[in-house]
Amino acid sequence: MKKSSIVGIIVIAIAIAVIISTYSNTSTYGSFNDAKTSKSELHVVGHLNKGKELFYDATKDANYFSFYMKDNKGEECKVVFTGTKPQDFERSEQIVLTGQMKGGEFHASKILMKCPSKYTDDKLNVTEVSAKKSASI
């Protein structure tokens, strides 16, 4: 057998292994409901319930942050994160959590939040501008 065919076979084998490992290592997006039934970590997409309390008191525990999030199906759940409250958390429009359910709480190991204003924001904050207007007149 030619050497190039051997190399070819090895390369194909590794490529297949990589594809399989990619597929098997991907996790799933789910809702809090899915998280309750699942044992493994998963991603939940949703948004912060700004009406409920965000709890973070560094003087009591600098590594405990909890809040309530509504997932995309509208279900709400308390989320606990071991760490400090991310900066600008209140302003987030969308949150992607990675973690799993423990008891009635969702324990997030990672929080990814999107603040649209952080990079490009095509919505002018009208209230802000009109506030300036009244001030200047």
Place this chain on the structure above:
Amino acid sequence: MDIVFKGEHLLPGQLGQFFIVLAFGAALFSLICYYFAAQEGVAKSDNSWLRLGRIGYWLNTVAILGMGTCLFYLLYHHYFEYHYAWTYTSRDLPVYYIVSGFWNGQEGGFLLWYFWTAVLGNVLIWKAKSWESPVMVTMALTQVALGSMVLGINIGSAHIGSSPFLLLRNAMEAPIFKSPNYLDFIKDGKGMNPSLQNYWMIIHPPTLFLGMASLVVPFAYATAGLWKRRYKEWVAPAIPYALFGCMILGTGVIMGAFWAYESLNFGGFWAWDPVENASIFPWLVLVAAVHVLIVFKNTGHSYFTATLLTLLSFVLVWYSSFLSRSGILGESSVHAFTDIGLFWQLVIGIVIFFAITVYLLISRWKELPITKKDEDTYSREFWMFVGAVFLGLSCLQLILVTSVPVWNAMFGTKLAPPTDPVKQYNIIQASFAVVIALLSGFTQFLKYKQTDIRRFFITTLVYLVFAALITALVVYATGVYKLNLVFNLVMLCAIYSVVANGKVLADAIKGKFKLAGSAVGHIGFGLLLVGALISAGTKRVISENLTGEQYSAEFAKDENPKENILLYKNEPLKMGEYMVTFRSDTIEGAQHLFNIDYQRIQNGKVTEGFTLRPNVIQAQGGMSSSPDTKHYLFHDMYTHITMTNVISTEPQGEEASHGEEGDDKKYDAPVTHEIAVGDTMTYRDGIIVLKGLNKNVKLQNIPLTDKDIAVGAQLEVISHGKTYQSEPVYMIKGRSVFDFGKKVDDAGLKLRFTKIIPGKTLADGKVEITVYQQPESKKKFIVMKAIEFPYINFLWAGTIIMVLGFFMSILRRNKELKPEPVKVAVVVQPAIKIKKK
């Protein structure tokens, strides 16, 4: 309804927009002319098409410069009627950040890419000789594609490109744009994202974009070679450009890593974020391509692989731009852009260059100079080829995982990225690194075509044993041995690569110095791996927090190690082998710096002390925290603020208006003490001693008569090893009793002298002191995280050495280019040419 708006500066924008259209038109013109110039039918003596092509390209370059000048002009003059200026800059931004505001938005990024391609095109017009026409076709095509990204023109309902000269009132809908003097209300821009206010943002993007842009040159040579059927000739001139691309793109990527490490709070230099991954796809493939190009040049083997990888590397530049700019990574990346309406244009960009690749390879397939003979097993070319293939595989894995959102969009699946991507990437990429590093070591002992097998095995083994010894030492000393086996293997192979290439370098210095470039490059790569491995593998969070109230037993059990500690102002805390104290905070410009004292304590003695000043920048209504790092030769101490109550995002001034009563609310319920001179009172954070009573107090603005009494209580507060003096005053004036409390802000105290209790004798007399202490939560505090990165300097040093290696190789490969024979050269200006000869 036409409104005449007041105060707008429309000229620079109109001029800029004119340049945009001009640049696009010129690029298109240049493309057409060069295309005709490259046709076989054109007579050698007829260079009119070529000349027109050049004029088009030059015009394009000039227009791009004009565009840049206009954009800078309106940023510099704070013309907030322009969306770009309003979104990314503000009046208080220093000039050097206005420069970085230039490429803050996506349009500016395209402009940079556009600019560098223009520069490279001019270099090619000057240098490419007989290759000029076919190569410049690709360059001009790239300029057309890039130009369309910033066009900002509506054709029918289709929106092509996004112009940086868009007016604010056209960019968004708001009622205030109905009033002609709307500019009076827009006093300031939104300002720059605080995390971008950093000097790295001034040099990292231009470097990275030069790297990205430079990948077009090898692509252009490869397409020209296939198109014009000059299959073998294109390789030699393309190699220096490919090396240049590797060097600059590599530098740009590592600059990004260094920026992330030095000034972002990611807690490291590489987080396997999709955007970071996307930036190294083209690099990995181009490095692989360079190796096989050299193989082909020396032996005639691996032609197809070399061509394919060269072509793909530029397609991947487009793919990685698509990933970071189209908004598709929205749910998986922290720093991808959101879509600005260029999604499909970016897709078309990928498709165009991919289609060229596929078309040329298929249509020329039968004519490609592919060798029928196999490489010898003990030849350098064979193992270089294998190495290149593994680089490609490592890139494939990154692409597959990073593109999960793309697969979802394409196939309607709902896969999520891995829950612990870092671990997964680390292990898989480390496995590839083992093979690549090993190959970059022993391949150096092989010769092209045929090698003396016996000698090869002996040298390889000797150096492997030597490397194993060093590895054992390093692994033991740094604690890497505790990690996964694969990381230890990477260590072995990386060190092996360093020593093997060290030998080659030593030989090169003695003899053929031209071989030194590759040796230096590989040594750098090996060191880079060593540094990355040790620092990422054995980094240690020093700010372990063992306190904190237990919210639930289960929570505390599962969620250990806690990585943030709370520091109250002036209250030292033991953190690992350091005693840390948050001393003070100062404001310098937009930065709010926190001074944190570190004292290393060994055997009860302070052996070392230093101050770190991590800072928090407030802008755009948000906060961004930048770390400060104490650099040692062999490790770094990294500290950043994760939270503080010193800066509040709520409007200030509220506190001041509450007056005395409101002021008391900021403290806990007061405690009164009746004490005599010399007595001591305790409070939560220390003790207060009444040193004496001062009967000769002078009060500002209050004249005292003989009948009035004013007494000061001389108090000494001792808290956490610090002593403060305070003297609250008690006064009887006329029939009224007053007391003047004093605040000791650093100790979080307010002290009032509220009563004098006469005793039987004078010495027996007591006084009443009311102590107000701030509640814990009102005291100034910071929450911080400290990480130790060992041996990270190897990573940076390795990078610099690797870049140097690339540079040396460019010089060598450039020298190897034989001057082209006169007969193929297109004689442009015969008179000058002849004079030179």
